[in-house]
Amino acid sequence: MSKTITFGPVxxxxxxxxxxVALDAVNGVQQVxxxxxxxxxxxxxxMILGGKHPRDAIPITQRICGxxxxxxxxxxxMTLEAxxxxxxxxxxxxxxxRNLILAADFLQSHILHFYHLALLDxxxxxxxxGMSPAQRYAAADLISGPEAxxxxxxxxxxxxxxxxxxxxxAIFGGKMxxxxxxxxxxxxxxxxxxxxxxxxxEPKASERIAQFGKxxxxxxxxxxxxxxxxxRFLMRRFPAYSKIGxxxxxxxxxxxxxxxxxxxxxxxxxxxxxxxxxxxxxVEQIGEHVTHSRYRDAGAVYPGxxxxxxxxDKAGAYSWIKAPRYGDRAHEVGPLARxxxxxxxxxxxxxMDRLMARAxxxxxxxxxxxxxxxxxxxxxxxSVDFRHPTSGSGIGLTEAPRGALAxxxxxxxxxxxxYQVVTPTAWNGSPRxxxxxxxxxxxxxxxxxxxxxxxxxxxxxxxxxxxPCLACSVH
Ligand code: NFE
Ligand code: MG
Numbered sequence: 001m002s003k004t005i006t007f008g009p010v011x012x013x014x015x016x017x018x019x020x021v022a023l024d025a026v027n028g029v030q031q032v033x034x035x036x037x038x039x040x041x042x043x044x045x046x047m048i049l050g051g052k053h054p055r056d057a058i059p060i061t062q063r064i065c066g067x068x069x070x071x072x073x074x075x076x077x078m079t080l081e082a083x084x085x086x087x088x089x090x091x092x093x094x095x096x097x098r099n100l101i102l103a104a105d106f107l108q109s110h111i112l113h114f115y116h117l118a119l120l121d122x123x124x125x126x127x128x129x130g131m132s133p134a135q136r137y138a139a140a141d142l143i144s145g146p147e148a149x150x151x152x153x154x155x156x157x158x159x160x161x162x163x164x165x166x167x168x169x170a171i172f173g174g175k176m177x178x179x180x181x182x183x184x185x186x187x188x189x190x191x192x193x194x195x196x197x198x199x200x201x202e203p204k205a206s207e208r209i210a211q212f213g214k215x216x217x218x219x220x221x222x223x224x225x226x227x228x229x230x231x232r233f234l235m236r237r238f239p240a241y242s243k244i245g246x247x248x249x250x251x252x253x254x255x256x257x258x259x260x261x262x263x264x265x266x267x268x269x270x271x272x273x274x275x276x277x278x279x280x281x282x283v284e285q286i287g288e289h290v291t292h293s294r295y296r297d298a299g300a301v302y303p304g305x306x307x308x309x310x311x312x313d314k315a316g317a318y319s320w321i322k323a324p325r326y327g328d329r330a331h332e333v334g335p336l337a338r339x340x341x342x343x344x345x346x347x348x349x350x351x352m353d354r355l356m357a358r359a360x361x362x363x364x365x366x367x368x369x370x371x372x373x374x375x376x377x378x379x380x381x382x383s384v385d386f387r388h389p390t391s392g393s394g395i396g397l398t399e400a401p402r403g404a405l406a407x408x409x410x411x412x413x414x415x416x417x418x419y420q421v422v423t424p425t426a427w428n429g430s431p432r433x434x435x436x437x438x439x440x441x442x443x444x445x446x447x448x449x450x451x452x453x454x455x456x457x458x459x460x461x462x463x464x465x466x467x468p469c470l471a472c473s474v475h
Pocket of ligand 1: 066067168
């Protein structure tokens with residue numbers, strides 16, 4: 001007979017997540033035979049945006065999350081640009097500055113994930129550097145001794161490196177985490193070496209570019225000398241986790257970091273892989289189910305026609321996360337989906353493959369940033385000036401550190417009528433859909449062996465590999 005255990009709140013993620021799993025013996029091995037992922041709070045950003053000026057979506061949606069606000073700034077800006085038409089296309093320097101600010105946040109978030117959210121699932125921290133967490137894991141396989149000391153020294157160093165990634169983002173972003181410089185049509189940050197009254201006291205653009213490059217060099221050194229070797233070490237040390245936590249096996253990426261004006265070329269390409277078949281993304285295939293979510297059910301709805309109508313006590317509902325599906329199938333999003341679609345890394349999916357894809361992507365992105373810095377041309381415009389139409393509709397598809405992110409809007413007379421957001425953790429942490437198909441994280445938990453039901457470290461390792469953010473998912 002199966003035994004149900006619930007653990008929550010899951011720690012070392014952002015937000016509040018409860019996991020409910022049923023354990024049973026299969027072929028003599030205790031394992032998860034059923035799983036439910038529950039987003040336990042409601043926030044209401046899509047409702048707050050109703051009636052607001054469309055431009056307010058850029059600062060407001062950034063408040064969805066302190067970890068990935070820049071991605072929301074990018075998605076909201078792109079959504080407005082789609083609504084305003086080609087007159088709103090950012091000039092090259094505006095596009096590059098936005099890429100640089102967004103990329104800085106990716107570096108920050110990925111290093112945060114590995115060192116400060118995931119690593120302590122594998123390392124016994126007690127007594128090594130005198131910073132024992134409140135509760136240690138009972139897991140028998142934790143790394144200890146000198147190997148643990150090395151990893152934990154990097155844990156501490158990663159805090160300093162993350163501070164530097166925020167500094168990098170703030171050089172052009174003005175401040176981090178929520179940046180005020182993203183606008184429809186580019187970026188309000190200017191690049192000038194000609195000091196006048198307006199810019200008095202500001203460093204020259206060439207000085208800021210040099211400072212950016214210097215800090216980026218330090219971060220790249222850490223990625224090469226610590227982050228990548230540490231992930232490779234864990235992968236070797238925990239071979240079972242290259243099999244555990246597979247999930248649905250379908251992968252989806254909207255793509256990000258436009259390399260040309262129309263966004264045809266991107267550093268992270270757009271695409272989808274369903275049942276191991278690669279394909280082009282057709283955005284109309286996206287539908288959000290709410291059969292088991294606490295919202296009024298109108299069937300699977302394309303977010304461009306979607307609504308958010310909470311029903312807290314709905315029968316059969318167990319999560320505040322909606323269930324986005326592509327062609328009615330669950331799809332995993334995130335670094336592994338992106339590196340898979342790009343052809344950069346094609347192993348897994350598994351717990352370790354998610355960690356490895358994230359690290360490889362961090363290195364790829366940091367290298368690209370160094371190139372983008374060289375492309376900036378001082379004294380060129382960073383935004384376009386245009387007359388904003390007062391009515392329109394648009395969609396912005398981009399990537400956040402945790403995966404594919406999209407915004408949809410419609411507005412009349414400069415008042416938002418509809419604003420719908422679909423976040424990465426809504427894809428990954430979704431509940432069952434109308435067909436009863438579990439979400440990607442639920443599927444990844446099913447089949448996971450659990451040695452000790454009172455200390456289910458295996459389950460935390462699976463959950464953390466997705467780097468879930470519940471605050472984003474229940475926006
Ligand atoms: Ni709160 Fe976010 C990212 C978004 S995850 S971190 O990355 O959108 O759903
Ligand atoms: Mg939504």
